[in-house]
Amino acid sequence: MIIIGIEAVPLRIPFKAGSKSASSAWGDSNLPAADSLLVKVTTDQGLVGWGEAFGFRAVASAKLAVDQLVAPLCIGKDATRIEPLMLDVQKKLHVFGRGGALAFAVSAVDIALWDIAGKAANTPLCRLLGGGADELDCYASLVRYSEPSLVRAAVRQAIEAGFRTLKLHELDLAAIRAAREEAGLDIDLTVDVNCPWTLHEARRMAEELNAIDLKWLEEPLWPPENFAGLAELKRTGGIPIAAGENVYTLMDFERLLAADAVDFVQPSSAKMGGISELRRIFPLAAIHNIPVMPHSFYDGPGLLAAIHATAALGTTDSMIEWRWFDLEATIYGDALHQKRGRISVPQGPGLGIDPDPDVIRTYGWK
Incomplete structure (x- = not known):
């Protein structure tokens, strides 16, 4: 089962109008919405998995890491060999750091691949x-x-x-x-x-x-x-x-x-x-x-x-x-x-x- 596509999907969901959260989140008015970054991984067998990277103000950076660093190393690879693939990705990218937006991007793809693994086995991930x-x-x-x-x-x-x-x-x-x-x-x-x-x-x-x-x-x-x-x-x-x-x-x-x-x-x-x-x-x-x-x-x-x-x-x-x-x-x-x-x-x-x-x-x- 081969990975044929990886798409980073940013979301911005505002607080409800009139919500106390909207005016006071994190003690100020600088967070009117919650930003998230979903990652969609598609395989040649039609199975799709979803992952998530840490979001908020890191969404744009994490999306860049998915698109330019992580995805090119994963497309064309076997989706069933999750841990060997993720280890290979980490080794090839470690010179850019082991945390922050790059780690968020790796995390999202890994979660999506485990989602695919459960779907392939027709069983809940747990x-x-x-x-x-x-x-x-x-x-x-x-x-x-x-x-x-x-x-x-x-x-x-x-x-x-x-x-x-x-x-x-x-x-x-x-x-x-x-x-x-x-x-x-x-x-x-x-x-x-x-x-x-x-x-x-x-x-x-x-x-x-x-x-x-x-x-x-x-x-x-x-x-x-x-x-x-x-x-x-x-x-x-x-x-x-x-x-x-x-x-x-x-x-x-x-x-x-x-x-x-x-x-x-x-x-x-x-x-x-x-x-x-x-x-x-x-x-x-x-x-x-x-x-x-x-x-x-x-x-x-x-x-x-x-x-x-x-x-x-x-x-x-x-x-x-x-x-x-x-x-x-x-x-x-x-x-x-x-x-x-x-x-x-x-x-x-x-x-x-x-x-x-x-x-x-x-x-x-x-």
Whole structure:
């Protein structure tokens, strides 16, 4: 089965008119829409697979990497030899770096090829990976609102939707405290601060955050590869630490875990090499008795990749990150949704669902 086409498909889906998310996402008005990059891989036998690269402001760069670097190395190759092909691609392109837009592009093609593999076998991807739960827990991952009153409203909406675990992306203590006050003590709260602090600053913040009772504090340090600093904060800060979204290679995940730097590890399928690499993290984490909580701040194939890998390889502690966005449309329409903090694993072949063609037509851009 030969790869005959690879197409990068950018999407731009605005927030709903009047949505609080539209005016306050990430604390400013600079994100009026959520940009995504889908990748469509076509084979000579008519099978089509879909992947996803990390998006937002990286879409144009990732598309360029797909079109000019990754696709030329894959077209004409055997679609069934996924891991040898992806390894060959990485070796030929490593001089351009092992992370960033290039890694996003490789990830998207890899996910699409695994989608094709499941479709060729007429089985859900989770079964192809060795097993699979039918349903998984998920948590609501909120955008950054900054204003405490907006945080309270978003927290209340997520709880009313049935979530028992919420992720904030807040930096200010007032906003985080407001979330805890609104949620009460029966709801698990996590905070992703996106790598802002030195170790000294993070220790000082941890002293304040301890009283808020967080399930984890995510990516507290700059630079994110300061694994020794994360380990020190984990040892002394009194708050469980999560990280991994910005770790790109299996060797670096080994370093992260060997340093005893995290309580939860968070590989991202659309960033670190797709399913071929993601599936290797689960047994590696198990050696260290660390739960895998995949980063999946997506609503396309990157999300489905995390769902299938977790269903096949995760533990009872593993949860899926569900993006709590108020968008005009979603990539799968009504075919994929959570219910009271649980999500059913799609049981169709491959990833189980293809993107809604109407959404692609309506929100695609060049």
